[in-house]
Amino acid sequence: MDFGFILSSAASEIFSPTTAAYALAALGLAVHFGYSGLLNFGQAGFMAVGAYGFAISTLTFGVPFFVGLLIAILASAVFALLLGIPTLRLRADYLAIVTIAAAEIVRYIVTTNQLTSVTGSANGLAAFEGGFYSMNPFPEGSYFGMNNRDFFIRVVGWALVALCCTLIWLLMRSPWGRVLKGIREDENAVRSLGKNVYAYKMQALIIGGVLGALAGMVFTLPRGAVQPANYGTELTFFLYTCLLLGGLGTVLGPVIGAMIFWVVLSLTQGILYGLIESGAITWLNTVQAGQLRYILVGVALMLLMIFRPQGVFGNKKELAFA
Amino acid sequence: MTITATKDDFTGTATSSANGAWNIGVPEQGTYTVELDESTLPEGIALAEGQENPRDVTFSQTSNLSVIFAFGEGIVVQQQDFGQNLLNRLVAGLSFGLLLALASVGLSLIFGTTGLTNFAHGEMVTLGAVLVFAFNALGLPFWLAILLALLGGGLFGYAQDRGLWRPLRRRGTGLVPMMIVSIGLALAVRYVIQFYFGGATQQLPYAQSPEIQLGPVSISPNNLWSLGISAVVIALIGIVLLKTRLGKATRAVADNPALAAASGIDVDSVIRIVWITGGMLASLGGILWAYYRPGVTFDMGSAILLLIFAGVTLGGLGTVFGALIGSIIVGIFVELTTVFGLAADLKYVGALFIMIVVLLFRPQGILGRRERVG
Amino acid sequence: MSSTSAAPAAQPVTDGDSVVKVTDLVAGYLPGVNILNGCSIEARKGELIGIIGPNGAGKSTLLKAMFGLVKVHSGTVVVRGQDITGLKANKLVSRGVGFVPQTNNVFATLTIEENLQMGMFQRPKDFAERFDFVAGLFPELGKRRAQRAGSLSGGERQMVAMGRALMMDPAVLLLDEPSAGLSPVKQDETFLRVHEINRAGVSVIMVEQNARRCLQICDRAYVLDQGRDAYTGTGRELMKDPKVIQLYLGTLADTAE
Numbered sequence: 029m030d031f032g033f034i035l036s037s038a039a040s041e042i043f044s045p046t047t048a049a050y051a052l053a054a055l056g057l058a059v060h061f062g063y064s065g066l067l068n069f070g071q072a073g074f075m076a077v078g079a080y081g082f083a084i085s086t087l088t089f090g091v092p093f094f095v096g097l098l099i100a101i102l103a104s105a106v107f108a109l110l111l112g113i114p115t116l117r118l119r120a121d122y123l124a125i126v127t128i129a130a131a132e133i134v135r136y137i138v139t140t141n142q143l144t145s146v147t148g149s150a151n152g153l154a155a156f157e158g159g160f161y162s163m164n165p166f167p168e169g170s171y172f173g174m175n176n177r178d179f180f181i182r183v184v185g186w187a188l189v190a191l192c193c194t195l196i197w198l199l200m201r202s203p204w205g206r207v208l209k210g211i212r213e214d215e216n217a218v219r220s221l222g223k224n225v226y227a228y229k230m231q232a233l234i235i236g237g238v239l240g241a242l243a244g245m246v247f248t249l250p251r252g253a254v255q256p257a258n259y260g261t262e263l264t265f266f267l268y269t270c271l272l273l274g275g276l277g278t279v280l281g282p283v284i285g286a287m288i289f290w291v292v293l294s295l296t297q298g299i300l301y302g303l304i305e306s307g308a309i310t311w312l313n314t315v316q317a318g319q320l321r322y323i324l325v326g327v328a329l330m331l332l333m334i335f336r337p338q339g340v341f342g343n344k345k346e347l348a349f350a
Numbered sequence: 351m352t353i354t355a356t357k358d359d360f361t362g363t364a365t366s367s368a369n370g371a372w373n374i375g376v377p378e379q380g381t382y383t384v385e386l387d388e389s390t391l392p393e394g395i396a397l398a399e400g401q402e403n404p405r406d407v408t409f410s411q412t413s414n415l416s417v418i419f420a421f422g423e424g425i426v427v428q429q430q431d432f433g434q435n436l437l438n439r440l441v442a443g444l445s446f447g448l449l450l451a452l453a454s455v456g457l458s459l460i461f462g463t464t465g466l467t468n469f470a471h472g473e474m475v476t477l478g479a480v481l482v483f484a485f486n487a488l489g490l491p492f493w494l495a496i497l498l499a500l501l502g503g504g505l506f507g508y509a510q511d512r513g514l515w516r517p518l519r520r521r522g523t524g525l526v527p528m529m530i531v532s533i534g535l536a537l538a539v540r541y542v543i544q545f546y547f548g549g550a551t552q553q554l555p556y557a558q559s560p561e562i563q564l565g566p567v568s569i570s571p572n573n574l575w576s577l578g579i580s581a582v583v584i585a586l587i588g589i590v591l592l593k594t595r596l597g598k599a600t601r602a603v604a605d606n607p608a609l610a611a612a613s614g615i616d617v618d619s620v621i622r623i624v625w626i627t628g629g630m631l632a633s634l635g636g637i638l639w640a641y642y643r644p645g646v647t648f649d650m651g652s653a654i655l656l657l658i659f660a661g662v663t664l665g666g667l668g669t670v671f672g673a674l675i676g677s678i679i680v681g682i683f684v685e686l687t688t689v690f691g692l693a694a695d696l697k698y699v700g701a702l703f704i705m706i707v708v709l710l711f712r713p714q715g716i717l718g719r720r721e722r723v724g
Numbered sequence: 725m726s727s728t729s730a731a732p733a734a735q736p737v738t739d740g741d742s743v744v745k746v747t748d749l750v751a752g753y754l755p756g757v758n759i760l761n762g763c764s765i766e767a768r769k770g771e772l773i774g775i776i777g778p779n780g781a782g783k784s785t786l787l788k789a790m791f792g793l794v795k796v797h798s799g800t801v802v803v804r805g806q807d808i809t810g811l812k813a814n815k816l817v818s819r820g821v822g823f824v825p826q827t828n829n830v831f832a833t834l835t836i837e838e839n840l841q842m843g844m845f846q847r848p849k850d851f852a853e854r855f856d857f858v859a860g861l862f863p864e865l866g867k868r869r870a871q872r873a874g875s876l877s878g879g880e881r882q883m884v885a886m887g888r889a890l891m892m893d894p895a896v897l898l899l900d901e902p903s904a905g906l907s908p909v910k911q912d913e914t915f916l917r918v919h920e921i922n923r924a925g926v927s928v929i930m931v932e933q934n935a936r937r938c939l940q941i942c943d944r945a946y947v948l949d950q951g952r953d954a955y956t957g958t959g960r961e962l963m964k965d966p967k968v969i970q971l972y973l974g975t976l977a978d979t980a981e
């Protein structure tokens with residue numbers, strides 16, 4: 029078994045574009061669930077809206093990159109509004125069920141054969157990333173062992189993560205953020221101060237949703253393809269695992285959580301494959317080893333929620349629930 | 351018919367022989383997208399419910415791998431006139447709704463008595479079908495396989511309550527954390543099932559069931575059985591809840607657990623019975639769902655989890671009879687949308703959409719009541 | 725300020741007349757936060773005991789702690805000579821304790837008859853007999869047995885709640901603010917009913933926010949403040965006590981009628 033290879037491929041997950049995408053989307057969930065107590069189970073839907081919003085506007089309408097970006101952000105904001113209007117006044121579990129249902133509706137709609145010309149149905153869409161890579165300032169060559177494209181998307185992805193983290197951090201320290209935390213602690217108290225609780229929740233839902241849309245773009249750009257199968261409910265639950273790993277009510281928590289998530293997955297995968305190929309494990313084949321990761325995530329999610337709901341780095345006082 | 355396999359820039363195409371067998375040679379191991387061109391299917395044949403097309407297949411160890419596209423029967427409906435079609439879909443929808451109700455009545459009872467929104471309920475549905483398949487594969491007689499699967503479902507419910515939910519209740523864990531724990535459980539159980547069962551679609555015995563004409567309705571005997579069984583079981587559950595001492599105690603716990611305890615009811619044991627019953631009902635629902643689709647897969651339960659939720663929320667969270675009505679509405683709605691021109695691959699969308707709309711105007715559900723205060 | 729001389733908790737109950745004896749009860753909802761800080765009360769056979777005190781004094785918590793619905797940290801609850809401290813609520817019913825909570829005290833989705841059946845969950849055989857007894861006290865309930873409790877008015881619900889608690893023929897009935905939220909006429913009626921129940925041989929411990937009315941009808945009363953029994957005496961004594969008047973009755977006098 030080649031431990032050097034296993035370790036280096038696990039380490040490369042730390043700054044992979046997928047990790048950046050998970051970090052962004054989990055940061056969005058931190059705004060929803062960690063800071064505002066909104067149980068959004070449809071973050072995968074927001075990511076899909078972002079990814080498809082960008083891909084469709086680029087391919088079908090031929091808009092330039094930044095217009096596509098703007099459309100993706102607007103689409104996710106509208107999605108948040110549509111979801112928020114019926115549910116933000118309801119109990120937490122209703123919001124959870126409605127958001128997960130809405131995310132599935134999005135997935136069914138981009139999968140249906142009725143709209144193949146626009147969405148590419150189950151095959152998805154491809155070749156929309158040209159506009160992005162044409163802005164690549166790095167000339168061809170090797171950057172830390174990566175080609176200039178891989179390097180560019182990493183730089184952009186992580187710059188975006190840093191920017192969003194800073195913005196959310198500032199936002200949560202602002203008077204606006206304090207009201208939001210107040211709502212999480214005691215909604216009625218904030219209401220009695222004359223604040224419009226509903227508007228604050230809606231704004232939080234939109235901000236976290238836009239982060240999800242950006243995550244969707246960072247997720248699909250390096251792949252050069254967007255496929256509906258990637259945006260199922262399991263994606264949302266992986267994001268919750270990242271969020272809980274890192275800590276709910278913190279800005280860096282989701283980022284660190286996403287890194288831990290991918291490093292641990294890559295490590296277990298690498299070690300299992302190694303053991304299987306070397307013949308040390310015979311009761312498992314590589315397909316089953318791939319399934320083990322889901323079992324692992326599920327168990328991790330349960331254990332985290334039961335024994336350390338504030339996350340590895342979180343503060344128990346920042347919990348949205350008792 | 352034509353099948354295509356693609357990976358990166360490799361494309362392989364094959365045309366199946368008359369018995370449906372096909373074969374594509376590929377250059378290297380890895381993940382391929384396999385697609386069946388549905389326009390090349392013989393007339394009157396369509397892919398069965400839940401058959402992903404195209405789908406991704408991965409093989410890394412083996413040098414060959416089989417991919418099976420299961421076909422449903424009688425899904426092609428153009429030859430029938432509208433009224434006939436409407437009637438058929440209505441009956442099919444009722445059958446589907448009742449099997450959904452088996453799962454949602456259990457979910458609703460659990461929600462009512464413990465407050466838990468259980469995202470692992472889909473896996474309880476899957477378990478029923480998978481157990482029947484497994485016991486049958488072991489060579490046990492069909493009836494025994496079904497009996498054991500129902501017992502297995504009840505045992506799973508009991509074990510969940512005993513090992514997980516009751517300790518969490520004792521710790522005073524909040525409802526939102528419990529909901530997230532149930533998601534973790536759902537993921538873990540779903541892939542444990544896949545680990546042992548595999549990713550393929552399997553069929554239960556007697557899954558082939560050509561439609562028969564019953565008066566004006568054409569229906570498959572399996573659907574008819576399913577309709578009858580679920581109707582009887584739900585009627586029994588209803589009678590137990592309404593008439594028996596245990597049923598009344600269950601409703602009392604769902605209504606007000608603290609007052610139930612203050613009345614001398616052992617709330618924990620009522621909840622245990624509810625979990626066992628919920629597990630058995632979900633199992634039965636799963637078996638019937640395996641015949642309705644037809645097929646057994648590791649994710650068949652999670653595929654209808656949201657429809658089960660839709661049924662429960664439509665009727666009003668926590669009201670058992672609401673869950674029954676809500677599920678029947680969802681089942682019929684899903685089947686009827688195709689009659690009114692919605693594409694088959696969008697038929698779940700309508701039901702989920704209706705649920706959101708109902709929550710908008712009647713958050714307490716169709717049957718849920720706002721209680722008078724004071 | 726406790727007027728009781730701290731009696732040792734382990735002392736055996738010798739007073740044959742004592743139905744309920746609570747000694748130095750310390751209890752709370754969250755670990756480390758005590759709502760009751762050493763509270764002692766006693767009810768003897770056939771007594772109607774009143775418990776009054778400001779909002780948040782811990783009156784409801786006292787009843788819930790006696791009934792096993794709140795965690796007891798120390799102290800004892802003895803019912804008819806048996807130590808029942810910390811027993812779960814569903815075990816207490818058969819020991820002769822009935823409890824009517826302050827809020828949510830009926831099964832709203834069940835009918836009146838089913839509510840009463842739930843009251844007798846542990847002894848369904850004697851239902852008919854007990855039902856007649858309760859229907860004798862509350863004729864209204866006997867006539868509307870099939871009506872859903874959730875559709876009843878506040879006063880009617882209170883009757884269902886008391887009826888349910890009386891089904892098991894308790895030795896002592898714990899009532900938490902039975903008159904809260906009722907119109908003055910209904911309040912009078914409720915106090916009358918409580919009096920009748922008491923005369924039928926059931927000891928009653930009643931928490932009331934309507935202090936003056938409570939002191940008028942009860943045999944003895946306790947004034948609870950900050951989780952302790954601050955004063956005790958007969959209803960008449962307390963009504964004349966200047967401190968009690970100043971603290972609780974003076975301000976409550978306007979709202980009493």
Ligand SMILES: Nc1ncnc2c1ncn2[C@@H]1O[C@H](COP(=O)(O)OP(=O)(O)O)[C@@H](O)[C@H]1O
Nearest residue numbers: 753754759777778779780781782783784785786
């Ligand atoms: N379920 C609960 N959890 C935590 N604290 C509670 C709970 N119920 C009441 N309290 C607290 O216990 C104290 C006493 O409440 P309570 O016994 O209801 O007072 P009273 O009935 O005398 O008005 C109050 O400070 C209240 O905030």
Ligand SMILES: [Mg+2]
Nearest residue numbers: 783784785826
């Ligand atoms: Mg009170």
